[in-house]
Structure formats: structure tokens, C-alpha cells
Amino acid sequence: MNDDSTRGWFSGGGRDTSQLDLGQGQLVTPRREAQLATAERPVPVGHDTVQVDREMFASDRVPSPAVATGDRTPDPLADTGSVDVSGVRLRSVEQHLDEILGAVPQPAPIELAVLDAQGLLCAELVTSSRALPAFDQAGLDGYAVRSADTTTATVEVPTVLAVVGETTAGSAETTAIGPGLAQKVAVGAMLPAGADVVVPAAWTDQGLARVQVYAALAPGSYVRRIGDDVSPGDTAVQIGTPIGPAQISLLAAVGRERVAVRPRPRIAVLCAGDELVDVGATVGPGQQVDVNSYALAAAARDAGAEAYRGGILPNDRRRMVELIEGQSLRSDVVLIAGTFATGAPDVLQEALDELGGLSFTQVAMHPGPVHAFGTLGPTGVPVICVPGEPVAALVAFEVFVRPAIRLMLGKRQLFRRTVQAVSAQQLLSPLGYRQYLHGQVMRHPDGGYVVEPIGDGDQAMLARMARANCLIVVDEDVTEVSAGGLVTVMPMLLGG
Amino acid sequence: MNDDSTRGWFSGGGRDTSQLDLGQGQLVTPRREAQLATAERPVPVGHDTVQVDREMFASDRVPSPAVATGDRTPDPLADTGSVDVSGVRLRSVEQHLDEILGAVPQPAPIELAVLDAQGLLCAELVTSSRALPAFDQAGLDGYAVRSADTTTATVEVPTVLAVVGETTAGSAETTAIGPGLAQKVAVGAMLPAGADVVVPAAWTDQGLARVQVYAALAPGSYVRRIGDDVSPGDTAVQIGTPIGPAQISLLAAVGRERVAVRPRPRIAVLCAGDELVDVGATVGPGQQVDVNSYALAAAARDAGAEAYRGGILPNDRRRMVELIEGQSLRSDVVLIAGTFATGAPDVLQEALDELGGLSFTQVAMHPGPVHAFGTLGPTGVPVICVPGEPVAALVAFEVFVRPAIRLMLGKRQLFRRTVQAVSAQQLLSPLGYRQYLHGQVMRHPDGGYVVEPIGDGDQAMLARMARANCLIVVDEDVTEVSAGGLVTVMPMLLGG
Numbered sequence: 001m002n003d004d005s006t007r008g009w010f011s012g013g014g015r016d017t018s019q020l021d022l023g024q025g026q027l028v029t030p031r032r033e034a035q036l037a038t039a040e041r042p043v044p045v046g047h048d049t050v051q052v053d054r055e056m057f058a059s060d061r062v063p064s065p066a067v068a069t070g071d072r073t074p075d076p077l078a079d080t081g082s083v084d085v086s087g088v089r090l091r092s093v094e095q096h097l098d099e100i101l102g103a104v105p106q107p108a109p110i111e112l113a114v115l116d117a118q119g120l121l122c123a124e125l126v127t128s129s130r131a132l133p134a135f136d137q138a139g140l141d142g143y144a145v146r147s148a149d150t151t152t153a154t155v156e157v158p159t160v161l162a163v164v165g166e167t168t169a170g171s172a173e174t175t176a177i178g179p180g181l182a183q184k185v186a187v188g189a190m191l192p193a194g195a196d197v198v199v200p201a202a203w204t205d206q207g208l209a210r211v212q213v214y215a216a217l218a219p220g221s222y223v224r225r226i227g228d229d230v231s232p233g234d235t236a237v238q239i240g241t242p243i244g245p246a247q248i249s250l251l252a253a254v255g256r257e258r259v260a261v262r263p264r265p266r267i268a269v270l271c272a273g274d275e276l277v278d279v280g281a282t283v284g285p286g287q288q289v290d291v292n293s294y295a296l297a298a299a300a301r302d303a304g305a306e307a308y309r310g311g312i313l314p315n316d317r318r319r320m321v322e323l324i325e326g327q328s329l330r331s332d333v334v335l336i337a338g339t340f341a342t343g344a345p346d347v348l349q350e351a352l353d354e355l356g357g358l359s360f361t362q363v364a365m366h367p368g369p370v371h372a373f374g375t376l377g378p379t380g381v382p383v384i385c386v387p388g389e390p391v392a393a394l395v396a397f398e399v400f401v402r403p404a405i406r407l408m409l410g411k412r413q414l415f416r417r418t419v420q421a422v423s424a425q426q427l428l429s430p431l432g433y434r435q436y437l438h439g440q441v442m443r444h445p446d447g448g449y450v451v452e453p454i455g456d457g458d459q460a461m462l463a464r465m466a467r468a469n470c471l472i473v474v475d476e477d478v479t480e481v482s483a484g485g486l487v488t489v490m491p492m493l494l495g496g
Numbered sequence: 497m498n499d500d501s502t503r504g505w506f507s508g509g510g511r512d513t514s515q516l517d518l519g520q521g522q523l524v525t526p527r528r529e530a531q532l533a534t535a536e537r538p539v540p541v542g543h544d545t546v547q548v549d550r551e552m553f554a555s556d557r558v559p560s561p562a563v564a565t566g567d568r569t570p571d572p573l574a575d576t577g578s579v580d581v582s583g584v585r586l587r588s589v590e591q592h593l594d595e596i597l598g599a600v601p602q603p604a605p606i607e608l609a610v611l612d613a614q615g616l617l618c619a620e621l622v623t624s625s626r627a628l629p630a631f632d633q634a635g636l637d638g639y640a641v642r643s644a645d646t647t648t649a650t651v652e653v654p655t656v657l658a659v660v661g662e663t664t665a666g667s668a669e670t671t672a673i674g675p676g677l678a679q680k681v682a683v684g685a686m687l688p689a690g691a692d693v694v695v696p697a698a699w700t701d702q703g704l705a706r707v708q709v710y711a712a713l714a715p716g717s718y719v720r721r722i723g724d725d726v727s728p729g730d731t732a733v734q735i736g737t738p739i740g741p742a743q744i745s746l747l748a749a750v751g752r753e754r755v756a757v758r759p760r761p762r763i764a765v766l767c768a769g770d771e772l773v774d775v776g777a778t779v780g781p782g783q784q785v786d787v788n789s790y791a792l793a794a795a796a797r798d799a800g801a802e803a804y805r806g807g808i809l810p811n812d813r814r815r816m817v818e819l820i821e822g823q824s825l826r827s828d829v830v831l832i833a834g835t836f837a838t839g840a841p842d843v844l845q846e847a848l849d850e851l852g853g854l855s856f857t858q859v860a861m862h863p864g865p866v867h868a869f870g871t872l873g874p875t876g877v878p879v880i881c882v883p884g885e886p887v888a889a890l891v892a893f894e895v896f897v898r899p900a901i902r903l904m905l906g907k908r909q910l911f912r913r914t915v916q917a918v919s920a921q922q923l924l925s926p927l928g929y930r931q932y933l934h935g936q937v938m939r940h941p942d943g944g945y946v947v948e949p950i951g952d953g954d955q956a957m958l959a960r961m962a963r964a965n966c967l968i969v970v971d972e973d974v975t976e977v978s979a980g981g982l983v984t985v986m987p988m989l990l991g992g
Contacts, residue, residue, distance in 0.1 A: 134784070229960070275665050275667075302614065466746045
């Protein structure tokens with residue numbers, strides 16, 4: 001590990017097999033350990049072919065993500081050449097995320113009907129031109145009276161007032177009472193002029209023609225004054241407030257049918273790969289079903305975007321370029337899943353090269369270190385390329401795309417909440433790579449959380465991913481978390 | 497409080513003013529306390545008019561919710577008559593909720609395109625007719641070899657194999673290798689027949705014509721075997737599993753374009769009240785904007801329903817009956833907000849009487865104790881009536897309608913999570929009534945939660961409700977929570 005000759009993804013030297021296993025996306029489980037024990041472990045290599053090999057590989061393709069994860073020295077400034085092969089730079093998760101977040105557009109606010117604004121952030125300062133309540137009204141059922149008339153009222157010596165009519169909620173009739181008079185009022189009914197208090201029915205004899213009042217009340221008691229809730233000119237909804245049922249209630253009350261909000265970003269979801277066939281098709285030998293355009297569209301919707309599933313890109317450079325360009329004209333973001341780092345010649349890579357402005361990046365993460373990002377066209381529409389392997393694609397979505405969508409939505413909290421959990425098993429992780437493992441997190445009976453990794457970390461395991469409720473995040477500088485040790489966990493609640 | 501003569505909503509006797517304030521929906525704040533201090537407090541009343549009053553009120557209307565909250569004896573079996581006035585029974589929140597949950601239909605599963613199934617619960621046992629992976633494939637980039645050929649391989653004495661071709665992912669060509677041969681493979685590429693292991697490129701000299709292998713590997717290493725993830729006949733998605741991006745990924749992988757799910761219940765949202773005008777209209781004297789059909793439709797959507805905002809019911813019994821009947825034919829649930837307990841004659845109440853099968857209920861809760869529930873038509877469509885006062889309507893939605901929607905969706909967790917929080921203020925609550933107060937809950941720097949009630953508890957306060965992030969729940973048997981005391985809090989996260 002301290003031997004400089006071990007640097008570089010193409011080097012076979014100096015690595016510890018258990019770490020290599022993780023680098024390859026295989027969590028070391030007892031089964032795997034047993035397997036390795038039966039095999040002779042590789043030992044350090046220090047021969048001269050390393051240099052030759054590097055040039056050979058550099059000349060025709062980028063390093064494969066799988067092999068690249070064997071790299072032990074992710075320092076992008078390292079001078080070994082291992083971090084810049086065929087234009088692929090190794091960078092940290094944060095660097096890549098920063099580039100994406102720095103480039104996503106801020107879609108202009110749009111005005112929507114209040115019900116369609118639900119779940120979005122208010123993009124205007126909504127002030128009320130109305131008072132709420134709009135008029136003085138009874139706060140409960142009782143008798144509207146003049147407080148001055150009841151100052152001596154007690155149970156023993158009730159004040160007796162003449163009842164002049166009754167007002168129900170919704171009555172438009174403006175009424176008035178003079179000294180010695182009371183009016184029967186229902187909750188929400190307009191208070192008659194002259195009255196300044198509502199005596200609860202329970203504090204009277206509830207008479208019809210005359211009423212006995214048993215208590216004196218301070219002026220204003222049980223009266224909802226005009227503007228008590230909102231005065232004209234008051235702010236009803238602030239910029240940046242999420243619009244929920246209570247805000248919709250208030251917006252309607254101040255008379256707003258429409259409101260300006262941060263719109264849902266429109267995301268085109270595409271995938272590329274010669275091996276891909278659509279879900280309904282017969283899957284021939286060597287072929288794979290396109291699951292990414294479905295899964296990523298679902299994840300994008302869950303994150304709050306308007307997702308358009310564009311499906312599988314044609315495996316022809318010219319048509320691929322046209323299609324990506326076309327999508328970039330009608331989307332805020334183009335998201336492409338592709339196995340663009342393995343196999344040669346790679347049509348997607350050629351198409352992206354032709355489109356220009358996109359750079360491939362080796363990100364120090366696992367699964368799926370090969371990413372690409374750039375902007376297209378005069379308005380600089382971001383194009384985010386994530387690995388084509390379905391588990392790696394959804395992990396990349398969590399790490400890079402979901403925060404970008406939330407930023408476009410105007411949310412303050414871009415990232416999922418994380419918790420510290422006790423790992424129920426030993427976890428091994430490649431040095432220099434941030435590893436994301438699917439797991440099941442549960443509350444521990446004694447408090448806190450316990451997390452169990454699901455499967456052996458192989459990226460291809462969709463059924464196992466579907467049983468997960470969290471991602472376990474093992475930092476770059478951690479190579480081992482012992483059973484019982486603390487680890488960072490990101491619960492993946494839908495819609496959360 | 498122990499005086500039996502104080503029983504009954506219409507009785508003025510034996511109550512403590514601070515509790516009455518809460519009973520009327522007014523939290524006792526310092527301002528309110530000061531107000532009360534200046535007024536002479538009502539004292540117990542024990543005169544004979546109570547009986548007369550009860551009959552008078554019973555003859556023409558149900559008790560108003562506001563006055564009713566003054567009731568101190570919510571026991572529905574109490575023989576004082578106070579719990580059955582004009583057919584209105586006082587019952588616990590649980591009793592009313594149980595009636596609703598017992599009556600809501602279980603909509604039949606529907607088949608949806610997988611992307612439209614997002615967020616819903618799977619209603620079929622999805623088994624795979626395919627194996628995943630569909631074929632033995634390379635788990636990483638390297639060389640497919642026969643493990644038997646490499647048993648003696650070390651760095652010092654590498655095994656040298658002849659490289660016969662290269663396979664990339666998606667290639668449909670089935671190949672084979674014999675003893676002494678190797679094939680260059682990319683991750684995901686079909687494994688050639690005869691090979692049982694993939695040697696990572698890093699453990700070789702990465703030769704093109706001949707390759708030196710530096711390590712022996714156990715059979716199966718770095719090979720994804722057919723069916724490792726899912727075998728034909730395996731369960732892919734269980735009944736009752738929420739469909740998220742990972743499930744959509746798996747469903748697509750096993751070839752499913754459509755899946756049977758529990759559908760979103762269709763809820764018609766109506767409101768009634770002579771005082772109501774639509775949000776765009778000019779609000780005349782005594783009129784109120786219809787905020788409930790908006791706010792409740794938003795809340796129903798947030799809970800997972802398909803909400804249809806029917807708007808304001810015409811204030812005419814015949815047309816109202818027709819409209820409610822019409823909605824019940826095309827909805828799973830009809831939700832009506834109405835101030836149906838105050839004012840006489842009440843058109844909504846008459847309409848519901850004509851429709852039959854609905855009973856008005858006084859629920860021991862605050863705000864908004866007057867509710868109605870019943871079923872309509874041959875299929876027994878539930879009709880839920882909540883109070884028309886907008887704050888009470890949203891509280892009633894939380895307590896009764898959201899759990900019903902979640903039950904129809906098939907969710908296991910019907911209720912929001914609650915937490916215990918330290919109350920930053922004294923809270924007073926009427927005995928026998930479960931009080932729901934809007935509040936702001938925040939994490940305490942020393943751990944746990946602190947909650948602050950918002951406003952003075954007056955139901956009419958929409959702007960204050962819009963600032964809340966939780967409901968504070970004060971149980972029926974609690975009349976006071978001192979500042980610093982623990983109280984139950986229901987955080988109201990959107991979508992949560």
C-alpha cells in the first residue's frame with residue numbers, strides 16, 4: 001500500500017485482495033472470503049510491462065470502471081499518470097456534484113392554478129388585498145351585545161336584554177343594536193353594529209324574546225375582528241414557502257386563483273447501449289432490458305421533476321446526436337444512462353464528443369465511477385451521463401441528479417437526511433473511493449439504528465436493491481467498518 | 497366539575513372559565529387572560545331553565561359546535577340527555593374513525609403501466625419468467641479463462657494463455673474457449689462456454705495476443721451466473737410492496753410493462769354554505785370565499801388520492817341531492833365541508849336527511865366537533881362531512897380522511913408518526929375533548945423536540961395555520977399542560 005509502484009488503475013501491484021474485492025464491487029462476505037482463501041492471493045508485481053500497458057490502453061479507450069475501482073491512489077494531483085488516462089480525470093464526488101449544481105439552470109417562475117401549485121415553492125410575495133376575517137363576526141354561537149350593557153351582570157342579578165332578531169353565517173344584511181338590545185348570532189355571522197362582544201349562549205338563559213346575561217365580558221370577547229388573521233397589505237405567502245394544503249387554503253381566502261411558483265424541471269431520460277432492448281421485446285442472447293429509462297424517470301418524478309422517458313437511443317452516431325440535441329431543446333436537463341466506458345468503439349461516447357462541451361470523468365465512487373457532464377446548445381442545457389449498470393445508475397441519480405432537481409425546484413434542503421447506524425456486519429471499502437452500498441436500516445430496540453448490507457455488493461443485483469431501504473455511505477478514507485461500528489446511512493424514503 | 501348539573505352542552509353551570517375558553521377554541525394566552533381578568537368571571541348556574549332550553553334547541557337544530565365544546569361530559573352513555581340532542585350523539589374520535597375506516601371500500605386492483613404505478617402498492621405477486629442475469633457474464637473487465645488452467649499462476653511464474661478474441665456487452669455471439677485459451681471480456685459480456693472465471697485485467701499483463709495471468713482464482717470468481725439475482729419463478733415484487741424506482745427497475749428487468757396496483761381512491765370534494773362564493777368572485781358583505789374545496793382537494797392529493805374539486809354545492813335541496821348523488825356514482829368517497837350545524841334551516845342537513853343513511857355526530861374533539869358520516873347508494877359510497885370552518889376542516893381531514901385514504905391505498909401505516917415534545921407554553925384544554933392545536937415543532941439543542949402553539953387557538957386563523965408544521969394533540973383527560981411539560985405532536989410533513 002505504501003509502494004508507489006502500485007499506483008494506477010492498470011497496475012496489478014501491492015494490493016490487498018479483500019480491498020480489491022470491494023474495489024470490484026464485491027463486498028467481502030464469508031462466502032467470498034472462503035472463495036478467496038482457496039485461491040492463491042495475488043502478490044505485488046513490479047515488472048516493466050506496466051508502462052507499456054498503460055500506453056496501450058490509453059491509446060484506444062478509457063479505463064473500465066470495474067478495473068478503475070482497483071485504484072488505490074485517487075489523488076487527482078498524483079503524478080503517476082493514473083488519474084488522467086484518455087482524458088478521464090479522477091475527481092471527488094463533491095467536485096463532480098459541484099460542477100453539476102453550478103451548471104443547472106434556475107427555471108423561470110410560472111403561474112399555476114393554486115391546486116396545481118401543490119408541492120412547489122412559491123415564487124412571489126403574495127400579499128393580501130383583503131382583510132381576513134372580512135368583517136367583524138361572532139366567534140361562537142351566542143348573543144351579540146354591547147359590553148357596556150353587561151358590566152353588572154352576574155348569575156344572581158342577570159342583565160336582561162331585549163332580543164332583536166337573529167343573524168346566521170352568510171347573511172349579507174347589516175344590522176345594528178342599540179343600548180339594552182341583544183342579537184342572537186351564529187358563529188361566523190356578521191356582528192351587528194353597536195355590539196362589541198358575543199356572550200356565549202351557555203352564559204345566558206338562551207331566551208328568544210328577552211335574554212338573561214349571567215356574566216360581564218371585556219369588550220371584544222368572542223368577537224373575530226376584521227383583519228385579525230390577515231390585514232390588507234399583509235404577506236400571505238412568502239417567496240420560497242412550499243405550497244401545501246394550508247397555503248392553498250390561505251391563497252384561496254385572499255382571493256388568489258393562481259400563484260407564481262418554481263416549476264418542476266423537465267428532464268428527458270434516455271439510455272444508450274447496443275445490448276439494450278425495450279421492456280416488451282423478446283430478449284435475445286447477450287441482450288439486456290432497458291430498465292434505466294424507467295427507473296430513472298421514476299426516480300426523477302419522485303424527486304419532483306417532470307420526467308419524459310425517451311427510451312433507448314438508436315445505436316447510430318448521427319441519429320443519436322440529433323435525438324440528444326432535440327431533447328436538449330425541450331428539457332431543462334438531459335439525463336443519459338449508458339455503458340459508455342466499456343467496449344469500443346462506443347457510439348454514445350462518439351456522439352457526445354460530436355455534440356461537444358461534455359467531458360468524461362472518473363469519479364472516486366463505487367459503484368459506477370465513470371460519469372460525464374457538460375452543457376449543450378446556446379442556453380447551456382445540462383447533460384448528465386450516469387453509468388448504464390442499473391444499480392449504479394440509481395446510486396448516481398441519488399448522489400448527483402436528485403440534488404440538482406431539488407436545486408431547480410428551489411428547495412433549501414438538497415440532500416437526504418443521513419443518520420449514523422451500527423453496522424450489523426463488517427464492511428470493507430476501497431481506499432480513496434466513496435462506497436454506496438444498499439442496505440436495510442431499522443431502529444434498534446435500545447435506540448439508534450442498525451443497518452445490514454443487502455447482498456454482496458455486486459452492482460447487478462436488482463432484486464436485492466429492491467429490498468433495500470437505505471444507502472450505506474462509506475467514506476473515501478475508510479477501508480473497513482467493523483461489525484458494531486458506526487456508519488453513515490441515507491434512508492431512501494420515497495418522496496422524502 | 498363534579499356537579500352533575502353541569503352536564504350537557506346547553507348548561508351554563510360549574511365550569512372554569514379558562515377551560516371554557518379552550519372549549520370555545522380560544523387558547524388562553526396572556527392577552528386573553530388579561531381580558532378575562534377585567535371581566536367578572538361567570539359563576540355556576542343552577543336554575544331550572546336548563547331543561548326548557550334544551551327542548552327549545554332540540555326542536556329546531558343541532559347544537560352548535562362552539563357551544564357544544566363547553567360540554568364537560570363526553571360519555572356517550574351518560575343518561576343526562578346531553579349526548580343525544582336532535583339525533584346528535586357525542587362520541588370519541590376513535591369511535592368516529594372506526595366507523596369511517598370500517599366503511600371505506602377497498603377499490604379493486606387496476607393494471608397500470610409501470611411508470612404510472614409509482615407510489616402505489618403492488619396488488620399482485622409478480623414472479624419472474626426470466627433469469628436475471630439472463631446469461632453467465634463477466635462481472636468486470638478482464639479475461640475469461642478456465643480456472644483449471646490457472647491453478648499454479650503466480651506473479652513469479654505467471655500462466656500464459658492465448659487470447660482468442662474479445663467480447664463486449666451486448667454481443668449476441670456465443671463463443672467458447674478450450675484449454676490454454678483466454679478471451680478478453682468487458683463487464684456484462686457473455687461468458688464464453690468453457691470459461692468459469694474472469695481474471696481482472698489488473699491481475700494480468702493485459703496482453704492482446706497472449707496474456708500472462710498472475711493469480712489463481714476459485715471457479716466462479718468475477719462471474720455473474722445466470723439467475724444469481726432472480727431465477728425463473730422467483731418472486732420479483734410481493735403483494736403490498738410500494739412501487740418505487742427500484743421496484744420499477746426490477747419490474748422492467750423481468751419484462752413487465754404493466755403491473756396490478758391498488759388504485760388511488762377517487763374523492764369528490766364539495767362544500768356547502770349559503771355564505772360561500774368562489775375564489776375568483778367578489779366577496780360581498782357577510783360572504784366567505786370557498787377555501788375548503790381547494791384545501792381539502794390539496795390535502796387529499798397529498799394523502800395519495802385522486803381528488804376532484806366539485807366546488808360549492810347549490811343552496812337548493814333538490815339540486816344539492818342530485819349533485820351529491822351524481823358524485824357518489826363516480827367516486828370512491830364523497831367529502832363535504834359544511835357549516836351544517838349552525839343556522840336554520842340548513843339546506844345541507846335537509847339534503848343529507850333526504851339522501852338517507854347519514855347520521856350527524858358530535859365528536860369529542862376540538863376544533864369542529866360536528867361531523868356526519870354515512871354511505872350512499874347500492875355500493876355504499878362513504879360520504880364524510882367535516883366542519884365548514886377551514887381550520888377545523890383540515891384538522892378533521894388529518895384525523896379522519898387521511899387515514900381512510902391510506903387504508904384504501906393499502907398502506908400499512910395509516911397514521912402520521914407522532915413525537916413527544918416539550919411544550920414551550922402552558923396549554924389548556926377542555927376536559928373530555930381531544931384538542932388539536934396548530935404549532936411549530938423544532939428540535940431542541942439538547943435533544944428531543946420543543947413545540948410552540950401558533951396563535952391563540954381560534955379556529956378562523958388561516959395565516960397562523962399556514963405557519964404551523966405540526967398538530968399538538970391534547971388528550972381528552974388532560975385539561976392543562978404546563979410550560980415545560982410533554983405533549984404529543986404530529987409533524988405534518990407534506991407527502992409524509
